[in-house]
Amino acid sequence: xxxxxxxxxxxxxxxxxxxxxxxxxxxxxxxxxxxxxxxxxxxxxxxxxxxxxxxxxxxxxxxxxxxxxxxxxxxxxxxxxxxxxxxxxxxxxxxxxxxxxxxxxxxxxxxxxxxxxxxxxxxxxxxxxxxxxxxxxxxxxxxxxxxxxxxxxxxxxxxxxxxxxxxxxxxxxxxxxxxxxxxxxxxxxxxxxxxxxxxxxxxxxxxxxxxxxxxxxxxxxxxxxxxxxxxxxxxxxxxxxxxxxxxxxxxxxxxxxxxxxxxxxxxxxxxxxxxxxxxxxxxxxxxxxxxxxxxxxxxxxxxxxxxxxxxxxxxxxxxxxxxxxxxxxxxxxxxxxxxxxxxxxxxxxxxxxxxxxxxxxxxxxxxxxxxxxxxxxxxxxxxxxxxxxxxxxxxxxxxxxxxx
Amino acid sequence: xxxxxxxxxxxxxxxxxxxxxxxxxxxxxxxxxxxxxxxxxxxxxxxxxxxxxxxxxxxxxxxxxxxxxxxxxxxxxxxxxxxxxxxxxxxxxxxxxxxxxxxxxxxxxxxxxxxxxxxxxxxxxxxxxxxxxxxxxxxxxxxxxxxxxxxxxxxxxxxxxxxxxxxxxxxxxxxxxxxxxxxxxxxxxxxxxxxxxxxxxxxxxxxxxxxxxxxxxxxxxxxxxxxxxxxxxxxxxxxxxxxxxxxxxxxxxxxxxxxxxxxxxxxxxxxxxxxxxxxxxxxxxxxxxxxxxxxxxxxxxxxxxxxxxxxxxxxxxxxxxxxxxxxxxxxxxx
Numbered sequence: 001x002x003x004x005x006x007x008x009x010x011x012x013x014x015x016x017x018x019x020x021x022x023x024x025x026x027x028x029x030x031x032x033x034x035x036x037x038x039x040x041x042x043x044x045x046x047x048x049x050x051x052x053x054x055x056x057x058x059x060x061x062x063x064x065x066x067x068x069x070x071x072x073x074x075x076x077x078x079x080x081x082x083x084x085x086x087x088x089x090x091x092x093x094x095x096x097x098x099x100x101x102x103x104x105x106x107x108x109x110x111x112x113x114x115x116x117x118x119x120x121x122x123x124x125x126x127x128x129x130x131x132x133x134x135x136x137x138x139x140x141x142x143x144x145x146x147x148x149x150x151x152x153x154x155x156x157x158x159x160x161x162x163x164x165x166x167x168x169x170x171x172x173x174x175x176x177x178x179x180x181x182x183x184x185x186x187x188x189x190x191x192x193x194x195x196x197x198x199x200x201x202x203x204x205x206x207x208x209x210x211x212x213x214x215x216x217x218x219x220x221x222x223x224x225x226x227x228x229x230x231x232x233x234x235x236x237x238x239x240x241x242x243x244x245x246x247x248x249x250x251x252x253x254x255x256x257x258x259x260x261x262x263x264x265x266x267x268x269x270x271x272x273x274x275x276x277x278x279x280x281x282x283x284x285x286x287x288x289x290x291x292x293x294x295x296x297x298x299x300x301x302x303x304x305x306x307x308x309x310x311x312x313x314x315x316x317x318x319x320x321x322x323x324x325x326x327x328x329x330x331x332x333x334x335x336x337x338x339x340x341x342x343x344x345x346x347x348x349x350x351x352x353x354x355x356x357x358x359x360x361x362x363x364x365x366x367x368x369x370x371x372x373x374x375x376x377x378x379x380x381x382x383x384x385x386x387x388x389x390x391x392x393x394x395x396x397x398x399x400x401x402x403x404x
Numbered sequence: 405x406x407x408x409x410x411x412x413x414x415x416x417x418x419x420x421x422x423x424x425x426x427x428x429x430x431x432x433x434x435x436x437x438x439x440x441x442x443x444x445x446x447x448x449x450x451x452x453x454x455x456x457x458x459x460x461x462x463x464x465x466x467x468x469x470x471x472x473x474x475x476x477x478x479x480x481x482x483x484x485x486x487x488x489x490x491x492x493x494x495x496x497x498x499x500x501x502x503x504x505x506x507x508x509x510x511x512x513x514x515x516x517x518x519x520x521x522x523x524x525x526x527x528x529x530x531x532x533x534x535x536x537x538x539x540x541x542x543x544x545x546x547x548x549x550x551x552x553x554x555x556x557x558x559x560x561x562x563x564x565x566x567x568x569x570x571x572x573x574x575x576x577x578x579x580x581x582x583x584x585x586x587x588x589x590x591x592x593x594x595x596x597x598x599x600x601x602x603x604x605x606x607x608x609x610x611x612x613x614x615x616x617x618x619x620x621x622x623x624x625x626x627x628x629x630x631x632x633x634x635x636x637x638x639x640x641x642x643x644x645x646x647x648x649x650x651x652x653x654x655x656x657x658x659x660x661x662x663x664x665x666x667x668x669x670x671x672x673x674x675x676x677x678x679x680x681x682x683x684x685x686x687x688x689x690x691x692x693x694x695x696x697x698x699x700x701x702x703x704x705x706x707x708x709x710x711x712x713x714x715x716x717x718x719x720x721x722x723x724x725x726x727x728x729x730x731x732x733x734x735x736x737x738x
Contacts, residue, residue, distance in 0.1 A: 007411075011677070018683055035658060331666050331684050364409040371673050371684075372547065373666035374633040387634075394549025397409040 010365040014332075017157075017339040026159040027334055034328045037263035048260045052381035055257045059319040059382060062245045063309050069211040069244040070300045076214030080275030081288060082296035084214065090118035090303045093238060097203075100236055100297055103128040105200040108192075108232065110218070110225040111135035112205025113151055113322060114240045114301055117343045120203070132195045134224035136188055143170045149338030151345065152262050152324040157337040160184070192224075202228035202293070206239045207258055207322070209298075210251040215274040216298065217255045219267050226269055235273070235293040241305045242318040254321060261323035261381045304356035313392040317351040319382045320344075326376035326386070332369060340369055347376060347386035354393055367393045411676045414548040422553060425540040426456040428463060435459055436535035438517050448532025450572040451565075452524065455541060455580030457705030458517045458727075465709050468674060475678040516705070516727035520576050520602055522738040523729055527609040531574055539564045541583040547671040558583075558591040565597060572598045574605055576729070578630035578704045585635065603631070603703065606732060607640035610647045615735040617650040623731070624654050624697035626688070626711060627664035628704035638662060641703060641728055648735045654695045665691060667710035674710075682713060689714025693723055703728040 017023055042048055062069060074084030087093035097120065101107060107129050109121060121131050121142070133142040137155040141148055143166055148154030155163075161177040167187050168175045175184060196202075204225055206216035216237055218225050229235045245251050259267045277292025288294050309315050327333045330346045341349040342362050347370045354363035372387035380386075420429035438459045444452070457464070524531055539561035545554035565573070575581030585599035625645060631637045638661045645653045659665045668674065668684025689711050692700045700711055700723060711725045 015680065018680055329663075331668065331687065332680070334687070335680070335683055360409060364411075367549075368411050368414070368676050369673075371629070371666045371668070372671045373629040375629075375663065375666065378633065378662045391547065391549060394410075394547075395551050396549075398549040398551075 006361040007365050010362070014336045014339045014369070017336040022159055022162065023157045023337055024335065026157050027337060029159070030153065030156050031328050031334060034263050034325075038261065038325060038328075041260050041263060041265045044265055045260060048257060048381075051253055052257045052261070055254050055321070056319065056382040058245050058250045058254065062250075063242060063315060063318045066241045066244060066306060066309060069246065070241050072211040072246075073209055073214045073244055073298070073300065076212060077275065077296070077298050080214055080296075081278070082214065082275045082298060085297070085299045087299050087301050087303070090301070093118055093299050093301050093303070094120065094123045096299050097236055097238065098124060098127050100234070101127070101129055101201050105129045106195065106198055107131045107201045107203060108134050108195055108199040108224075108228045109138075110202070110204040110220070110228045111138045111154065112203070112238055113148075113344070114205050114238050115203070116148055117240075118238075118301070118303070120238065132192060132199075134192055134196070134222075134228055135220075136185065136222060136224075139188060139192070140166065147338070149345075150324055150327055151322045196224075196227040196231045199228075199232040201234045201236060202230070202232040203236050203238070204229050206237055206243055208251045208254040209239055209244050210246070210248040211244050212247050213274055214298070215248060215251065215272050217251050218271040218273065219255060219259050219262075219269075220271070221264070221268045223269060226271055229271060229273060230277075230292050233289060233293055234295040234297070235276075236297045236299070237273070238299050238301060240301050242309075242320075244300075257381050258321040258323050261321070261325045261379075263325075304358070308351070308355040311355060311392075314351050314355060314389055316384045316389060317348050317355075319384055320348055321381060323381065325379045325381070326384075329375040329379045331373065331375070332371060340366065342366060346370070347390050348384065350393055351389050354396065360397065363393065364397050367397060410548060410550075411672075414544070414672045414675060417544045417672060417675060418548055418550055418553065421540050421542055421545055421557065426460075427540075427544060428456070428460055428467075430460070430463075432536040432538075436533075436538070439521070439533050439535060442518065442521055442533075444521065444531070444533035444535075446532060446535060446537070447569055448530070449569065450529065450531050450574065451568075451570050452521055452531040452533050453541075453573050453575045453577075453580060453584065454517055454533065454538065455575070455577035457577045457579075461705055461709060464705075465713070468678065468709065468713070471675070472678040472682055516708075516729045517576070519727070519733035519738070520729035523606060523732050523736060524574065524602070526736050526738060527606065527613075529574070529605065534565075534568055534570075537564065537568060541580040541588075543579040543583040543587070544672055546583065546587055547579075554587075555591045558588050562588060562592045562595060562597070570597065572600070574600055574602055576602045576703075578628045578635070579706075582630045582634050601631070601635060601637060601640075602729065603637050603640040603644070607643050610644050613647070613736075615648040615732070616737075617648050617731070617735045618737075620650045620652075621699055622652045622654050622695075622697045623699040623701050624656065624692050624695040625660070625728075626667065626692055626700055626702040626707055627661060628702060628707045629664070629666050631703060632662055632664055641701075644728065644732060645701065648731070651731075651735075654697050656691050656695055659691050667707045667714070669706040669710040674706075681710070682717065685710040685714035686717045687714075689718055689720070693718065693720050698723060699731070700725045701728050701731050702726075 077084040124131050133139045140155040150156040164175040164177045207219045208217045276288050276296040277290045278288045279290040280286045332340050338345045342353040344352045350366035353359050370390045374387045376386045417427050542554050542557035581601045589595045665688045667688045668681040674681040
């Protein structure tokens with residue numbers, strides 16, 4: 001390694017994490033509860049395993065066809081009087097979104113890993129907007145000035161006592177370290193309540209998108225997404241192209257498998273959003289912006305995804321539903337959390353770093369942190385073969401550098 | 405080995421394989437010494453493939469302990485990656501040190517191999533052993549991403565096996581067996597060797613045997629990753645253990661079979677992250693110790709080293725780590 005500093009810093013980061021007793025405590029609690037929940041969910045709905053096989057077949061067809069599906073989805077969204085965009089790069093996506101928001105706005109944001117990937121919140125803040133993360137975990141992360149440590153549970157590494165301390169500081173309302181979790185959740189609710197209604201703009205991601213109708217499926221439990229995407233006059237969604245599948249029926253399957261493997265029997269809410277809010281109740285004249293947003297913008301992000309789709313073994317990384325199940329099975333993740341990661345975590349994070357972010361040094365650090373033990377593959381609903389990808393990636397890393 | 409992105413800890417292992425045909429770079433004579441006195445024929449259609457690992461257990465333990473010590477120290481951050489250079493700097497001659505240890509006799513570490521051969525014979529299989537002529541499977545090359553080197557090595561190894569008249573192989577080391585059974589066919593045209601793992605051979609014969617462990621014990625089984633998730637040998641070890649009188653098999657809560665937790669010693673990880681690897685060993689040892697078992701049975705030289713170290717760090721006493729081949733040999737009174 002020529003530039004050992006990158007690896008040195010990375011190794012120090014994960015070793016510091018591994019020595020952090022608080023982190024270990026939080027992760028041990030989370031892993032135990034996740035395993036129990038996911039086993040229950042799968043036992044209660046055993047058809048999920050077969051459904052997951054169907055989802056794999058859907059993804060195998062959709063990924064090579066992403067560009068076509070994106071065009072189809074944009075056309076459908078525009079038919080629905082929304083606006084669709086294809087952003088080739090992260091920079092383009094940021095420019096499109098900040099062009100839509102402008103400056104000095106109040107923005108409420110649902111959790112989006114794609115947003116994290118491109119640094120959306122930070123960018124909008126730099127442009128002079130007031131941005132509130134409304135997902136509880138993401139809110140904790142934002143207030144801590146930290147970064148997410150898990151896909152579906154960004155603050156997985158923070159034990160409750162630390163949340164109490166943080167909330168006391170940021171909300172000006174004393175919360176005892178041994179307070180029950182409900183009072184912490186209540187404090188966040190009180191704090192964010194009026195933000196939803198005062199906000200100019202709501203931002204979300206999506207778990208899966210049906211191209212034929214341009215319908216975004218967004219899975220959540222807190223209700224913050226419904227408020228963020230429903231209350232403000234403008235809704236902007238940022239979606240990776242790999243989230244596209246052809247039909248609503250396909251998207252339903254993907255959604256069900258995603259939440260089940262994310263340890264839920266059924267989530268409290270699944271929003272299906274295809275266009276702006278409208279009414280024709282007065283003289284049958286269609287008028288936009290009834291109770292929901294008047295404007296609906298969807299930005300589809302490529303930024304390396306179509307490049308990744310051309311790698312025969314590594315393209316599997318695009319099948320990922322982001323249920324997060326694999327992370328709970330990774331023995332390294334169990335002691336380091338998302339420090340073993342980059343934009344995404346663990347083995348899939350290594351592939352993402354190499355091909356999407358094109359940061360080979362980071363990719364190498366992550367690729368050699370993977371044990372290739374394969375337990376993640378056992379858990380994965382779409383059987384992503386992480387050991388196979390990691391060894392393929394190591395092979396690419398071992399090749400003499402060449403220009404693309 | 406000049407690539408900037410491959411951790412030197414791995415290129416160190418790879419260089420040894422390429423130059424000396426084993427992971428530690430010791431002589432072939434030393435890696436074959438364990439079989440002296442067993443009278444295994446040097447030429448046979450069915451051979452026992454000892455691989456490397458079991459016969460170097462003590463040396464690997466010493467090496468890991470040294471590397472971990474360095475990794476935990478102030479200078480450790482990048483050293484394990486640059487182990488080979490570090491070694492040269494200190495003037496350490498590891499192969500030399502091992503030779504010394506080996507020449508002083510090394511009965512402990514050869515037990516699983518010897519036991520496996522005795523078990524096979526007891527079950528009516530009379531395997532040969534290529535000894536000094538046994539080629540290296542090169543699995544760590546594949547793991548490190550050095551697939552061209554792996555491919556060259558695999559073809560050479562195949563030629564050597566063929567020219568020695570080998571038709572069937574009984575493997576024991578998980579990585580070696582996986583390489584011979586699953587990877588070689590992908591890299592060697594016309595690969596025609598039948599590869600079975602020791603567990604498969606034993607599990608097929610065991611129902612007709614009366615087996616009795618010398619004392620009543622509670623054992624738990626730790627599945628090595630390569631055996632359970634890559635070679636899919638889930639039931640075989642359990643079938644074998646359950647067939648032994650006086651043994652009660654207790655499983656971990658969730659982490660057994662395909663859900664078994666890696667010992668932290670996988671695929672060269674231990675050479676790149678020695679301290680983290682030890683932490684994972686401790687975590688796994690804790691899971692296994694919580695079953696209340698008196699013996700942790702496993703079937704991989706790497707896992708044995710890791711789990712022993714894990715128990716040591718936990719300061720747990722009274723739990724033994726044994727290889728499955730040893731347990732079966734004891735139950736056969738061999």
